[in-house]
Amino acid sequence: MKKLILILIALSYISVGCTQKKLDETSDNQPVSIIPLPQKIEMGKGKFLFDKNTIIVASQNEMQIAENFASEIERFAGLKLKISPEKPKSNFILFSIKENEKKESYKINSSAKSIEIEGSDKAGLFYALQTIWQIFSPDFYNKNAKLQGDLQFPALKIVDFPRFGYRGMHLDVSRHFFPVEFIKKYIDILAFHKMNTFHWHLVDDQGWRIEIKKYPKLTEIGSKRINREEAHWRKRDFPITGDTTYYEGFYTQEEIREIVAYASERYITVMPEIEMPAHVTAAIAAYPFLSCSQKQIEVPSGSIWPITEIYCAGNDSVFAFNEAVLEEVMELFPSKYIHIGGDEATKTNWEKCPKCKKRMKDENLANVNELQSYFIKRIEKFIVSKGRILVGWDEILEGGLAPEAVVMSWRGIKGGIEAAKSGHYVMMTPGTHCYFDHYQALPAQEPLAIGGYTTLEKVYSYEPIPEELTAEEGKYILGAQANIWTEYMPDGNHVEYMALPRMSALSEVVWSEKSAKNWEDFQKRLEIQFLRYQNAGFNYSKTTLKAPLNLPK
Ligand code: ACM
Numbered sequence: 001m002k003k004l005i006l007i008l009i010a011l012s013y014i015s016v017g018c019t020q021k022k023l024d025e026t027s028d029n030q031p032v033s034i035i036p037l038p039q040k041i042e043m044g045k046g047k048f049l050f051d052k053n054t055i056i057v058a059s060q061n062e063m064q065i066a067e068n069f070a071s072e073i074e075r076f077a078g079l080k081l082k083i084s085p086e087k088p089k090s091n092f093i094l095f096s097i098k099e100n101e102k103k104e105s106y107k108i109n110s111s112a113k114s115i116e117i118e119g120s121d122k123a124g125l126f127y128a129l130q131t132i133w134q135i136f137s138p139d140f141y142n143k144n145a146k147l148q149g150d151l152q153f154p155a156l157k158i159v160d161f162p163r164f165g166y167r168g169m170h171l172d173v174s175r176h177f178f179p180v181e182f183i184k185k186y187i188d189i190l191a192f193h194k195m196n197t198f199h200w201h202l203v204d205d206q207g208w209r210i211e212i213k214k215y216p217k218l219t220e221i222g223s224k225r226i227n228r229e230e231a232h233w234r235k236r237d238f239p240i241t242g243d244t245t246y247y248e249g250f251y252t253q254e255e256i257r258e259i260v261a262y263a264s265e266r267y268i269t270v271m272p273e274i275e276m277p278a279h280v281t282a283a284i285a286a287y288p289f290l291s292c293s294q295k296q297i298e299v300p301s302g303s304i305w306p307i308t309e310i311y312c313a314g315n316d317s318v319f320a321f322n323e324a325v326l327e328e329v330m331e332l333f334p335s336k337y338i339h340i341g342g343d344e345a346t347k348t349n350w351e352k353c354p355k356c357k358k359r360m361k362d363e364n365l366a367n368v369n370e371l372q373s374y375f376i377k378r379i380e381k382f383i384v385s386k387g388r389i390l391v392g393w394d395e396i397l398e399g400g401l402a403p404e405a406v407v408m409s410w411r412g413i414k415g416g417i418e419a420a421k422s423g424h425y426v427m428m429t430p431g432t433h434c435y436f437d438h439y440q441a442l443p444a445q446e447p448l449a450i451g452g453y454t455t456l457e458k459v460y461s462y463e464p465i466p467e468e469l470t471a472e473e474g475k476y477i478l479g480a481q482a483n484i485w486t487e488y489m490p491d492g493n494h495v496e497y498m499a500l501p502r503m504s505a506l507s508e509v510v511w512s513e514k515s516a517k518n519w520e521d522f523q524k525r526l527e528i529q530f531l532r533y534q535n536a537g538f539n540y541s542k543t544t545l546k547a548p549l550n551l552p553k
């Protein structure tokens with residue numbers, strides 16, 4: 001019955017007129033259901049009817065988007081539309097770019113005569129297409145569906161732009177590895193939600209996943225661990241003897257280029273994360289000279305805590321290594337932001353290491369926090385010399401922040417507040433609202449997760465600009481992102497389940513106006529979103545919609 005109701009709701013949104021050719025230009029249109037909610041929607045009267053004579057009008061600048069539009073219309077409605085630079089009197093879809101100060105923005109103005117789509121840039125036009133697909137029908141997302149009848153589009157006016165310029169989704173590919181095909185699907189899911197940054201967590205203790213030509217052992221050794229997949233993440237004994245099969249995987253530089261290009265075609269920047277000085281057990285297993293003790297260690301198969309085997313901060317060869325790695329990374333990733341991790345270093349080895357102690361003395365550093373700050377500042381100098389910007393988890397505040405660093409606030413919001421107050425840019429991703437590895441419904445109903453409890457409603461309630469900031473300080477908040485740590489997510493299907501529909505909620509947090517957010521209305525729009533997910537073949541949680549906001553005591 002529930003399914004039938006959903007189908008009926010969906011049908012009421014499908015712009016298909018099977019028999020009538022003459023359209024009533026006076027009747028009001030039903031509201032459209034779009035996530036993230038556009039800034040302004042005004043429904044008009046009447047509809048635009050696509051037919052084989054409809055012309056797509058575009059100049060060279062808009063050609064890529066126009067061709068994308070044409071091929072999707074052919075796939076879905078079987079209409080092969082002509083693209084022309086000349087605008088006819090009627091029956092056309094016009095794409096144009098008019099630069100303005102609101103980047104990634106677009107307007108759609110449709111009537112029975114035409115659909116006019118104006119973007120501030122190509123990204124704006126791309127987001128206009130994402131909105132148009134949602135207006136067509138949930139069926140559009142089924143790549144095998146063929147529209148029966150005519151394709152229509154309601155008369156309306158949409159003015160839309162993102163609230164934040166940074167709209168991110170992270171994915172940890174170290175704890176579990178995901179093939180290129182899944183990474184592309186993940187990027188498709190981001191584009192669907194108008195997210196613009198894929199934060200790719202390529203390095204961690206349990207696997208180094210990016211090919212570095214100068215240091216081949218990083219992947220020869222560091223991308224492999226003894227396979228203990230059948231055991232609980234926290235109960236995988238380390239080191240392991242007797243086991244001989246490996247869990248492994250890494251991305252070649254060629255694959256990385258392919259993924260960066262794929263993302264770029266969807267107006268998504270890939271921000272790589274290369275962890276340091278901790279979360280690098282896999283790198284030390286490959287090159288023991290990187291640690292203070294220089295002892296041979298193994299790539300762990302599961303949890304290690306605390307993380308004491310970290311890069312030596314007193315050894316110049318460690319900096320030469322990191323600079324050479326980052327040099328190759330920056331060749332592969334055009335992103336202006338380069339994430340260097342910086343989180344969760346237990347610095348007990350630094351306190352004992354003669355080289356680290358000498359460094360502290362030589363550089364006049366009072367303690368190991370200042371030594372970590374020295375480490376990050378030295379790496380920042382290198383990143384800045386290449387014209388890029390360093391991003392780090394909020395631990396990089398400890399011991400003094402590097403001059404131009406951007407802080408990613410994850411241990412709540414206080415790191416973000418401190419950074420913004422000192423004039424540093426911030427990306428917000430507090431564990432309370434943005435950790436999508438947490439349970440999204442009552443644990444008893446859910447697959448095993450790391451813990452925590454972050455429901456859809458909690459994500460939806462998130463406000464990225466802390467109230468502790470003045471309006472001026474608030475400008476340092478670039479936006480927000482959610483993190484997907486994959487200790488308990490062995491495959492892509494599971495990642496999708498944890499990401500969706502929470503990504504819908506986050507998309508509204510970072511795109512729509514704060515004052516326009518409405519949980520009741522969002523839940524209604526989500527019913528249509530679920531049909532889109534189903535048709536697109538995205539796995540998603542149904543339980544989170546009804547989950548209590550907080551765990552019962
Ligand atoms: C983190 O969750 N360790 C950034």
Ligand code: ZN
Nearest residue numbers: 292312353356
């Ligand atoms: Zn050391």
